Amino acid sequence: MYDLCAYFLQNYYFKKMHKKIINCIGVLILSLALFGCKKERPLQTGHTHGELQKALEGLGYTFDNNELVINDKVLKTTSLDLNNKGITSLTGIELFPALTELILDGNKMEKLGGEEFKPIVKSPLTKLSMRNCDISELDISSLKQVEEFYLDGSNTFEHIRGLETDARQGLKIIHLPASVKWNRDEVLALYNQKSPERTMKIEIDGKLTDYTSIRAVPDEVFRGFLKKKYPEVFTDDNKLDLNKKPDITPENEKEKTTWKTGRFDSFFFDASGIKNLDGLQFFKSRAIKVWHIYNAEFESIDLSNDDVLESFRIGANKSSELEIKITTNTKIKDLKISNCKNLKNLIFEGSIDKIDLSGNIALEDLVVGKAIQTLDLSDCNSIMRISATSSLSENEPGKLTTITFPTSNEWKGARMLDLSNTLISDIDFAKLKADDFFGVTLALEKCPNLKVLKVALKLGNGTTFNNGHFESVDLRGSTVWNVGEKKWLPADNIKSLYKDNARLKTLNGKPYQLQENYPDYVKTIVVDASDLLKWTYLHFDQNGELKTKGIDTYPSADPSQSGQDAQWLERSDWDFALHYRDLRTNAKGGIYNTKQGSFEEVTAEKAAKFDYVKNSKWNLNMILSLDNMPPPRASVLMSKEPIFMQRGGMPPVFEPTGTIFALKRADGKYALLKFTNFYDQKNTAGFVEIKYALAR
Secondary structure: OHHHHHHHHHHHHHHHHHHHHHHHHHHHHHHHHHHHHHHHOOOOEEOOOHHHHHHHHHOOOOEEOOEEEOOHHHHHOOEEEOOOOOOOOOOOHHHOOOOOEEEOOOOOOOEEOOOOOHHHOOOOOOEEEOOOOOOOEEEOOOOOOOOEEEOOOOOOOOOEEOOOHHHOOOOOEEEEOHHHHHOOOHHHHHHHOOOOOOEEEEEEOOEEEEOOOEEOOOOHHHHHHHHHHOHHHEOOOOOEEHHHOOEOOOOOHHHHHHOOOOOOOEEEEEOOOOOOOOOHHHOEOOOOOEEEEEOOOOOEEEOOOOOOOOEEEEEOOOOOEEEEEEOOOOOOOEEEEEOOOOOOEEEEEEOOOEEEOOOOOOOOEEEEOOOOOEEEOOOOOOOOEEEOOOOOOOOOOEOOOEEEOOOOOOOOOEOEEEOOOEOOOEOOHHHOOEOOOOOEEEEOOOOOOOOEEEOOOEEOOOOEOOOOOOOEEEOOOOEEEEOOOOEEEEOOOOHHHOOOOOOOOEEOOEEOOOOOOOOOOOEEEEEEOOOOOOEEEEEEOOOOOEEEEEEEOOOOOOOOOOOOHHHHHOOOOOOEEEEOOEEEEOOOOEEEEOOOOOHHHOOHHHHOOOOOEOOOOOOOOOOOEOOEOOOOOOOOOOOOOOOEEEEEEOOEEEEEOOOOEEEEOOOOOEEEEEEEEEEOOOOOEEEEEEEEEEOO
């Protein structure tokens, strides 16, 4: 009986333990399976903007297939210092959920608002630094959680949307750029809230100082005028208090008489003796829409952010230089600068499309912004330099379409006309006069509406017609100054003036073919002759292929020697050598400019009869050129006929002569060379392209 009970109990516990073991094994297998699945699951990643990705990679963050891996480092990051990383977009910052501090100093943002700030709207961010970001427009309405803003430096915004006092109770620190000093609305209201826990600073003369409602009027004469008329808005130390709301709107008949106007919306101001109008911006003009300022001596004025003014007129200003800015948040449509007898230099940057320049008889230099549509210079008889260009890097061209030149016989002519990257279409070049001594430099790149160009002028250094839109170019009668020969030469063969005009159909009255056709036997080589300390030696092999034979890299400082290249003098296994735009031939050979443009025109029979220029001596000449001041140059012997024609400029531009050179080789046979380009694709000088063939 005992044995039976023992057997029963043993069997019972064995089965029970067996079941537990089976269950444990099952759990273990399931755990391993789940662990394996977890390992195989794809990484969690997110997209970032290109420059932000580079910056984060530099900080040690992990990327997989250009996507940020959202690991513990990302999830736990509370501060990011991304200063001066070229960042233009915040896309990807939203992947850092714990971020409380973001430093973006030195990046170029320009315009920031709701859409641009979307990546950080839901973050716990409390500190945002954007010093020196060139911000011109700023809206922080969506960033109510931020307690510290650092916005000083090169930023140019005046107004900040989203500074409403009821929404900024938690704002502790705000640093502002100098441009905010003109603000009399939201920033001043924030200051007047007088929160004891808040620090407000503004940049004045390059230094951060406590923000205040007090402003200086720097010009003594102007300050005295304003204080006499509006003593109630000045402090005891002769400064304006913005909280006293300076205003110049005439409100009664007496005021109208004072301002010499019969209408409430005009402001006539005799500004005699005033050289600086800074401070006028602090005066709100509730009704004044037209300003007439005359007899002043100021050299600059900024009317940006005036949302009432519609017309601004300057008359008889006495200064020789004047810079005007009317860029943002303005209703100004009319600008007139007239009868300024001393005005020589005028720079206008603005958003208006028309400017009246009548009666400015001394004006020589004019620069206008991309918004100007028409330019009338008919009264500007001294004008020499005109720039109405928009930056070539900008996708949107300037709006200038029409320009009118002076008509008086007193006009001596222009020296520079730059209309690049504009919509110019109406130019009467027959009425454009070039300066008789310097010629006129024309810059007409990227002008999509300019299809036809016909000029007969002296063209100055730097002239370029690489417009890409010309269908017809006629330069017959035009000349270009040649520095080497020191004379004006015909411009109709200067190919770089129009080489990038793929749409060109006619040139100088003849059908134009963009690519010159060469016979099948003509080959091409590009020689790097850019190093001023090297001569590159070339020779024709037995198959007629032009190849590099060797490079001399050791010029001697001894004028009586020529370094190792003296050894080449005795050798006959090379035919000619190049050094920048210089050429030398083997002592057994020579070179001759045939003055022909076609390979077919120069036969072997003709080549045998030419009077070849030989290298009779090997000198070390230190040649001072405009493009090298002065360079250490290898031993140089210039041929009687240059292979490239110098057009001058700074640096000078070198043009192919366009002619065939006959080369007498060291073995007495003849080859033909045509030097077709001096620059590589990056416009680096000294990369000589040669079309060549054996004389036939």
